[in-house]
Amino acid sequence: MTFALTPERDQELEQILKRYPNRMAALIPVLHLAQDQNGWISEEVVEWASRRLDVPPAHVRGVVTFYTLFNQKPVGKHQVWVCRTLPCALRGAGQLLAHCEKKLGIHAGETTADGKITLRTAECLASCGTAPMMQVDKTYHENLTPEAVDALLDELRR
Amino acid sequence: MLKRTDYLTKTYGKPEGWTLGVYERECHGYQTARRVLSTMKKDDVVNEAKKANIRGRGGAGFPMGVKWSFMRPHPTKPAYLVINADEGEPGTHKDRTIMELNPHSVIEGCMIGCYGIGAHVAYIYVRDELHLSKARLWAAIAEAKAKGYLGARPFGVDYPLDVVVHTGGGAYICGEETSLLNSLEGRRGEPRLKPPFPAQAGAFGCPTTVNNLETIAAVPSAFHMGCEAFSKLSAIHHLNDGGVRLFGVNGHVKNPGVWECAVGLTLRELIYDLGGGVLGDKPLFAIIPGGSSTPVLRADELVHAPDEKSPLHPWHGQSVLDVPLGVDTFRGIGTMLGTCCATVLAEGTCPVAAMHNLMQFYRHESCGQCTPCREGSGWLLRITEKILDGRGTMEELDQLHDIANNIMGNTICAFGEGTAMPALGFLKKFRREFEAYVRGEKKKSTDGRLTVDHHDFVGG
Numbered sequence: 249m250t251f252a253l254t255p256e257r258d259q260e261l262e263q264i265l266k267r268y269p270n271r272m273a274a275l276i277p278v279l280h281l282a283q284d285q286n287g288w289i290s291e292e293v294v295e296w297a298s299r300r301l302d303v304p305p306a307h308v309r310g311v312v313t314f315y316t317l318f319n320q321k322p323v324g325k326h327q328v329w330v331c332r333t334l335p336c337a338l339r340g341a342g343q344l345l346a347h348c349e350k351k352l353g354i355h356a357g358e359t360t361a362d363g364k365i366t367l368r369t370a371e372c373l374a375s376c377g378t379a380p381m382m383q384v385d386k387t388y389h390e391n392l393t394p395e396a397v398d399a400l401l402d403e404l405r406r
Numbered sequence: 407m408l409k410r411t412d413y414l415t416k417t418y419g420k421p422e423g424w425t426l427g428v429y430e431r432e433c434h435g436y437q438t439a440r441r442v443l444s445t446m447k448k449d450d451v452v453n454e455a456k457k458a459n460i461r462g463r464g465g466a467g468f469p470m471g472v473k474w475s476f477m478r479p480h481p482t483k484p485a486y487l488v489i490n491a492d493e494g495e496p497g498t499h500k501d502r503t504i505m506e507l508n509p510h511s512v513i514e515g516c517m518i519g520c521y522g523i524g525a526h527v528a529y530i531y532v533r534d535e536l537h538l539s540k541a542r543l544w545a546a547i548a549e550a551k552a553k554g555y556l557g558a559r560p561f562g563v564d565y566p567l568d569v570v571v572h573t574g575g576g577a578y579i580c581g582e583e584t585s586l587l588n589s590l591e592g593r594r595g596e597p598r599l600k601p602p603f604p605a606q607a608g609a610f611g612c613p614t615t616v617n618n619l620e621t622i623a624a625v626p627s628a629f630h631m632g633c634e635a636f637s638k639l640s641a642i643h644h645l646n647d648g649g650v651r652l653f654g655v656n657g658h659v660k661n662p663g664v665w666e667c668a669v670g671l672t673l674r675e676l677i678y679d680l681g682g683g684v685l686g687d688k689p690l691f692a693i694i695p696g697g698s699s700t701p702v703l704r705a706d707e708l709v710h711a712p713d714e715k716s717p718l719h720p721w722h723g724q725s726v727l728d729v730p731l732g733v734d735t736f737r738g739i740g741t742m743l744g745t746c747c748a749t750v751l752a753e754g755t756c757p758v759a760a761m762h763n764l765m766q767f768y769r770h771e772s773c774g775q776c777t778p779c780r781e782g783s784g785w786l787l788r789i790t791e792k793i794l795d796g797r798g799t800m801e802e803l804d805q806l807h808d809i810a811n812n813i814m815g816n817t818i819c820a821f822g823e824g825t826a827m828p829a830l831g832f833l834k835k836f837r838r839e840f841e842a843y844v845r846g847e848k849k850k851s852t853d854g855r856l857t858v859d860h861h862d863f864v865g866g
Contacts, residue, residue, distance in 0.1 A: 267570045269610050275592035276575050280534065303592070314594040314773075315575025317534055329535075333496040334698060334763045335749050337856045338657040340863025347863070371578060371767050372496040372698075373535055376656035376747065377663045380863050386537040392863065 251292040288319035324366035335376035409668040413627035426549040429510035451522035458633035459648030464618030467733030476605035477523040487528040491619040492581040495697035497749040500652040505539035509546035515622035578771040583616040597819035641670025654747030655681040674727040688752040696744025699824035701831030757836035759854040768825040776817040
């Protein structure tokens with residue numbers, strides 16, 4: 249199966265290309281675009297990005313494996329990132345993570361059996377003043393309480 | 407000296423404060439860029455900028471105007487301004503507020519900066535996780551373009567300007583300026599050897615200035631009031647540390663957050679007056695003054711500066727909590743100002759567990775390019791973990807010092823120091839706690855606490 253962007257996303261790609269003096273510079277934004285559609289960066293996506301931006305596949309793989317946010321295997325429908333770094337840990341990030349693990353029945357790094365949620369830990373998300381916090385897909389949830397986390401996770405599992 | 411100001415934060419809390427209308431109404435929006443572009447010469451902009459004494463707000467504290475002055479026109483290559491908004495240093499949460507609540511100050515700052523250094527394009531590198539920040543910046547750019555402020559002829563002046571938001575991929579190292587440039591070019595975010603410095607060969611091999619986001623956001627205010635007057639707002643203007651800046655506090659305080667104040671605020675004012683004091687009214691134990699890479703301070707530390715010529719002499723014998731937060735003052739007390747966002751640890755916090763938490767961060771974020779950092783960060787984590795688990799020896803405790811010292815100065819970029827310095831800070835200042843774990847007097851299960859009793863997240 250070869251990969252291709254939807255026509256709308258392909259138009260966005262053309263816009264992205266205009267921002268830079270060469271095609272390679274568009275690689276990271278374009279990989280985000282592809283991951284938004286595909287959920288992860290498969291070998292097909294790597295080959296596609298290589299052709300589309302005229303960079304070697306090995307270069308694309310190097311970039312994909314360097315950055316934390318590019319998924320190298322399929323993930324759940326929703327991604328829950330719990331910040332674990334010190335300022336959050338001082339305000340209960342450890343307990344927050346344990347709470348999520350217990351409620352979802354999985355460990356950090358795993359996906360629920362129904363494929364709905366992948367739970368992960370994040371390194372500092374620049375939200376230290378509103379700790380503890382977690383990122384759900386593209387949204388920050390800050391100053392979390394157990395009740396707020398329960399409501400959030402219930403909503404995601406629905 | 408506590409002096410609240412609102413040059414960068416006037417739009418904070420205002421309805422739709424991030425829009426052009428509010429920025430123009432409340433902050434003389436774009437009037438300064440208009441005046442600079444229509445009436446000033448490029449070199450005069452740089453000379454004026456130097457007078458603001460804006461020390462880089464990203465952590466290193468390099469004077470912004472001096473950095474601008476390194477830019478020389480290249481016969482064939484364009485110049486670039488690159489803005490570092492890869493905010494990710496644990497404990498740092500200030501740039502995000504500007505992007506979300508006052509994005510137009512960033513765009514106007516970019517316009518003035520570009521004009522001063524001879525660039526026509528500014529790239530704002532925002533870490534991908536900050537989706538709201540990126541959206542607000544893009545919206546601000548669209549508004550500025552619609553008004554003709556950005557584009558082929560800003561304010562009718564023949565000096566095309568464009569601002570572009572670029573996104574990262576989740577890597578702390580990309581906050582290091584040359585790693586950021588590699589990432590901007592679509593490469594792995596591995597730092598480059600210097601020289602050449604970015605001013606000689608930066609983005610796409612062209613002369614480039616990299617400024618922190620808060621640094622560039624302060625530029626319109628500085629130029630509006632006159633850069634020298636802006637510098638003098640600071641209590642330590644005489645130490646070439648000028649203006650106003652954002653101060654953050656997090657961790658064990660009652661009221662964590664970000665405030666704008668004149669430079670020269672003290673840690674005591676930040677923690678007690680702005681932060682509302684320590685959680686549960688516990689005694690203060692330790693402070694990480696400006697992001698996790700800055701060596702930790704004990705709450706009971708005193709300034710030692712008997713030499714009358716030392717800039718710190720006025721505070722000789724006083725608590726470190728009463729020293730003005732400045733680039734040189736904090737270097738003088740053996741730590742760094744960093745990003746000026748302090749992490750507070752209350753009495754009862756375990757320093758071994760705190761160091762272990764930070765070493766996990768550095769282990770995860772080392773880019774792997776240089777052996778001392780790649781291997782050293784792993785050893786620092788593993789040995790700290792052994793000690794915390796009660797399996798460490800005194801010999802291994804000493805080894806931690808050796809490993810950290812072997813990272814210092816032996817890596818391409820400052821991440822190595824950023825890993826080793828906080829490790830050495832914890833080891834030197836809390837040696838007794840580390841030894842207590844080795845001797846079995848303390849245990850992770852009962853003593854390895856990072857939270858205080860009050861205000862814990864109490865899920866189960």
